[in-house]
Amino acid sequence: MIKAGATHIAVAxxxxxxxxxxxxxxxxxxxxxxxxxxxxxxxxxxxxxxAAGVVVWPMIEFEADDALASAALAAARDPRVGQVIxxxxxxxxxxxxRGTRIVQLNRRTRVTLDEDGVFKKFGVAPESIPDYxxxxxxxADGYPGLPGWGAKSSAAVLAKFRHIESIPAxxxxxxxxxxxxxxLAGTLSRERESAMLFRTLATLRTDIPLFDNVDDLRWKxx
Numbered sequence: 001m002i003k004a005g006a007t008h009i010a011v012a013x014x015x016x017x018x019x020x021x022x023x024x025x026x027x028x029x030x031x032x033x034x035x036x037x038x039x040x041x042x043x044x045x046x047x048x049x050x051a052a053g054v055v056v057w058p059m060i061e062f063e064a065d066d067a068l069a070s071a072a073l074a075a076a077r078d079p080r081v082g083q084v085i086x087x088x089x090x091x092x093x094x095x096x097x098r099g100t101r102i103v104q105l106n107r108r109t110r111v112t113l114d115e116d117g118v119f120k121k122f123g124v125a126p127e128s129i130p131d132y133x134x135x136x137x138x139x140a141d142g143y144p145g146l147p148g149w150g151a152k153s154s155a156a157v158l159a160k161f162r163h164i165e166s167i168p169a170x171x172x173x174x175x176x177x178x179x180x181x182x183x184l185a186g187t188l189s190r191e192r193e194s195a196m197l198f199r200t201l202a203t204l205r206t207d208i209p210l211f212d213n214v215d216d217l218r219w220k221x222x
Contacts, residue, residue, distance in 0.1 A: 001085065001087055001105075001107075002219060006085065006219070007218060007219060008075075008081075008214055008215075008217040008218050008219065009054055009055070009217060009219050010054065010055035010056070010057060010071060010210075010211075010217050011049050011054055011055070011056050011057070012056075012057040012059055012064035012065075012067035012068050012071070013042065013045065013046055013056065013057070013058050013059065013064055014042075014059055014063060014064045015042065015043075015046070015058035015059055015060055016031075016059070016060045017029065017030055017031035017034070018030055018031065019059070019061060019062055019063045019066075020061055020062065021063070021141075021201050024197065024200060024201060025142070025143055025197065025198075025201055027142045027143060027144075028141060028142045028143065028201065029140065029141050029142045046058055052221075053219055053220030053221050054219060054220075055211075055216065055217050057071075057210055062205055062208055065088075065090060065092055065093060065204050066204050066205040066206075066208055067208060067210060068086050068088065068093060068096070068204075069093065069095070069096045069204035069205065069206050070204075070205060070206050070207060070208040070209075070210055071210050071211070071217075072084045072086050072096050072102050073096065073102070073206050074210070074211070075214050075217070076098065076101055076102050078214045080214065081214060083100070083101060083102075083103065084101065084102045084103070085103055085104075085105050085112070086102065086103070086104045086105065087104075087105045087107055088104065088105075088106075089106040089107075089108060089109075090140075091122070091129070091133070091138075092129065092130075092133060092138070092141075092202055092204060093204070094113065094118045094121075094122065094126055094129045095126050095127065095129035095130055095202075095203070095204060096126065096204065096206075097113060097114060097115050097117075097118050097126045098115065098126070099114065099115050100114045100115070103117075104118070122151075122155060123151075123152075123155025123156070123158075123159055124154075124155050124158045124159055124162075125159075125162070127162065128158045128159075128162050128163065129202070130199045130202040130203040130204075131158050131162070131163050131164045131199055132154050132155065132158055133145075133198070133199075133202035134146075134164060134195050134196070134198035134199035134201075134202055135149040135154040135158075135164070135195060135198075136149060136150060136151055136154050137198070138202065141201065141202075143198045143201055143202075145198060146187050146188060146191050146194065146195055146198075147187055147191075148180060148183055148184055148187050149184060149187065149188075152178070153178040153179070153180075153184060156176045156177065156178050157174060157176055157178060157184075159176075160174070160175075160176055161174075164188075164192070164195050164196065164199060165196075167188060169185065169188075169189055170185070171184065171185035
């Protein structure tokens with residue numbers, strides 16, 4: 001990103017794997033199973049980044065993704081900022097994309113998603129990503145979603161209704177082309193509380209104070 005011209009940059013790390021979400025859902029991801037040799041490199045990474053002149057946010061109560069979401073929205077409010085690039089392949093960060101002002105870069109594939117790109121990939125707008133993940137689940141984060149709700153059915157329903165609470169209880173009011181609509185409606189009716197909890201888990205915090213001014217994020221050697 002620096003070689004491509006970024007002048008202001010920061011890196012958020014999961015200094016502690018567990019977060020407030022573990023108190024909400026017992027199956028949420030933990031540090032269990034991480035290779036000790038790999039885990040030992042986390043503080044070394046933070047030290048190396050700081051030494052390289054990069055701002056580092058080691059997260060403890062919240063997750064690194066929460067920091068990225070908070071920082072992206074805060075930086076985008078500054079009229080001096082041309083564009084905010086969130087560099088991560090994590091699908092939950094797609095909820096932070098705003099038009100072409102806040103975009104998501106997958107450095108592995110070199111693909112950048114703006115708001116239209118998010119819709120093409122997931123079938124829903126960025127604002128519906130937490131609802132989408134709540135229905136389909138996120139194995140990486142440890143919550144299962146709702147039985148029967150796959151990517152296609154979730155996208156089709158949310159593309160019309162946007163949020164879980166707006167989905168009518170009567171499937172005949174959906175007017176969307178999904179198979180087993182009656183069964184899906186029944187599942188949602190029975191497990192709506194779980195769906196709302198999963199959406200809470202998938203919704204990134206955007207209110208974490210990380211910097212006072214975007215100038216604080218300028219790469220020291222820029």
